[in-house]
Amino acid sequence: MIRELRVSGFRILKNFVWKPKEGLNILVGANAAGKSTVLDAIELVTRGSIRGQSSRRSLSPDWFNKNMVDTFFRELDDPLKNRNVPKIQIVAVFCEDQRLARITGANDPDGKFESAPGIYLTYTVPPELLPQFLEECRSIKEIGGPFILPTDFYVCSWGVFQGNQIVRRPDGVSCTRIDTVPESRSRAVDAYAKSYVSEELDDDKMHEVSSQFRRISAQVDRDILSGIAVNCSGRGDLGLQMDRSPRTDWTNSIVLHRSGLPLYALGSAEQTLTKCAVSLENASSESILLLEEPESHLSYSWLNDLVKIIAGAASKDRQIFVTTHSPFVLNRLGLDNLSLMAEGNNPSKISNLSEDTVRYFKRLSGYDTLRIVLANKAVLVEGPTDELVFDWAFRKERGKLPHEAGIDVIECGTSHKRLLELAAVLRKSGIVALRDNDGENPDRWIASAKPYLSNDREFFCGMPEGGDTIEPQMISANTDHLQTLASIVRQRDKSTDNLVGFMTKHKTEWALRLLEAQRSDSEVLSAPSYILKAINFIDPAPEGTEHE
Known part of the structure; x- marks a missing residue:
């Protein structure tokens, strides 16, 4: 290894x-970060x-x-x-x-x-x-x-x-690159098919098939092709005959099929999984395996089978290098195997990530962990309502949406602590977590994530006097503008009870109406204080212009 x-x-x-680690290594990074170049380098030096x-x-x-x-x-x-x-x-x-x-x-x-x-x-x-x-x-x-x-x-x-x-290649050094891109033919798959023929047929049967193939070729020459002449500009007529070179040996016409359909005629997902499995089987003795974005062409439901195949190939005597853009693949294969690349720099390896967090994302692999891994700056929010309100508040304060300032707003449910832990072990800066207090003292939520906070990573929570969730927090921040808020969320009754009831029942809808409202109308409203603190933390305003 x-x-x-x-x-x-x-x-x-x-x-x-x-x-790299012994066993499994997962390389991630933005496009053009150098992931494929690393695989190319390994292939060049180990295979020549x-x-x-x-x-x-x-x-x-x-x-x-x-x-x-x-x-x-x-x-x-x-x-x-x-x-x-x-x-x-x-x-x-x-x-x-x-x-x-x-x-x-x-x-x-x-x-x-x-x-x-x-x-x-x-x-x-x-x-x-x-x-x-x-x-x-x-x-x-x-x-x-x-x-x-x-x-x-x-x-x-x-x-x-x-x-x-x-x-x-010297003895003891073995490397195979597994190409899972769908194509009409694959040397690895064709070789695998031919090897099966050699294993399943004894010498007598092989000679018999070869003899029949030669007789058929001779019959085609004699009965069909011999009657065709090819003009050759006065140098004598040429004829046609079957190719007798080794490339036309009958074993070269063998392909894998499923239910009568050759592999290349199957769907791209079927091709990808089959080629991956066949290549791994064919490379059972190889100590180094390279896989580049094996999730390509696969729907979400097929990824489970892919991960199972890759994980099954890992062993103490084999080193596997996988590049991926799929958070599902990353989570299922284990965040502790991650190495992060950035513009050709030396990879940042995961270290000290708790086994509990690794296991958590393996089981709940739908979380887009790659977004926080690759983000320059990120805001972690509970759900779509929080994301929409943060977008609106950021645009109001900075005149543009978060993504226009290089900030990724990521919905994470209540997994703030685990994602902050991931950010901490990667030494990422510019990370903010936001959540409702849910009727608890904010210190309860912030304390659990405190080991992962720093001058560059912070946690903000709505204060209890503003309400348990973002809806009463928004209303509390705009007691002098309830008529405007009611108008934007399309409610005639501007009473606090009515607004709380409607906005709580239609969470995403009211936040979407806020973001899509005329800015001249919506920007007279104020954002809850904990959201403003988060904005000023992740994107500090020029001196003297902070929100009052």
């Missing part, structure tokens, strides 16, 4: 260091290839870190600058294992380990080609760019810490 992965100069990964293509043939100028390339070209002609020729280096250090004795040594490219099992892959310009390389780069710069490295000068080196260069 990989205990440390180091990547430098590869796409968005400039100086990347990660110590990527998506079936040799590492030596697959190098592209786009593989090099853009910032490093731009800096190199800008400083190319400056004698005072230390010219660093862009290079790519990927290093995988493995856990101690007797099976990895042949790759154990002291030749860690970074000199970090005196002796360890490891493997590395680099793309560099050799010294003898450096003058020509620099001359070519200067000519690229002189014509005004774009700044694209001439990769034909680069050589690929694949080696192990023992000191040897290698040309094939």
Whole structure:
């Protein structure tokens, strides 16, 4: 298993260091954060290839870190600058294992380990080609760019810490990338189907089928194709015959089917799950598995089967790397396996998240934990009424909606404490929790979450004198404007009892009417004080303009 992965100069990964967990690792992050690049790096260094293509043939100028390339070209002609020729280096250090004795040594490219099992892959310009390389780069710069490295000068080196260069995957290092994207054919699935034929049919039966296939091909040649001539511009007529090369062997025509329909003719969800299961079965001896967004093309109901397949593949001898955008997949596979990526930076790993919270979200996996994981700033509210009122109050105070200020308002029921715990272990700032007091002293609710609060994370609760829930709190904040409030929520009777009764019975509806009302009408109203405190905490007003 990989205990440390180091990547430098590869796409968005400039100086990347990660110590993944043994077993299951779930990589999450915004788009373009580098999740797929991490999987590509692992595949390259462990297999010496990527998506079936040799590492030596697959190098592209786009593989090099853009910032490093731009800096190199800008400083190319400056004698005072230390010219660093862009290079790519990927290093995988493995856990101690007797099976990895042949790759154990002291030749860690970074000199970090005196002796360890490891493997590395680099793309560099050799010294003898450096003058020509620099001359070519200067000519690229002189014509005004774009700044694209001439990769034909680069050589690929694949080696192990023992000191040897290698040309094939060393014993004890095994990695499979499982592609679950629906497509007409899949090499992994086709190979799996062919292997079953080889296992189920003995040699005599295989020879018999091959003989029949040859006889049919010969009959087609003799009775049909022999009568067709192909003109060839005076060089003699050509004829047609069946292809007799190995690619047309009858076993290459075998596909998996269900109820007579080939796999590629089934729905995308069926294809995804089947390919995932088949690939995992086919890779039963592989110690490293890579899965990129396996939830793609799956409806919510199918995700349970997917998670079961992935969880079943995990073992003490296998390391699985999964990238996902699905909170369901994340929750079910376990938040304690999460590593958060942000723009190519080293991942933030979950640590000290309580087993109770991990188990809670496994069981109640509908919570969108990814929203708080990925949010720059977040407000945790109980339900849709609270979200609508907060949106209205924020727009009134700041002139725009929360999402326009980079703030995500997340409904979480009464799971504030657990999500604050998640935010705390990720060291996230700009997190606010809001809830009703429900007839209790607010200190009761805030105290339970206190271990996870800080100068950057806070909990606000409505005071008892304003009422138990947000409806009486809103009414209490607007005793001088009850007629306006009644008009906005479309009630003729402006009495407190009537408004409390209506708004409590039609929670979301009254809040939606408030948000959608003419701003000239609704903004004469005031927001409850605990909501105003939350707004000023997460988005401080310029000095001297705080709400009075």
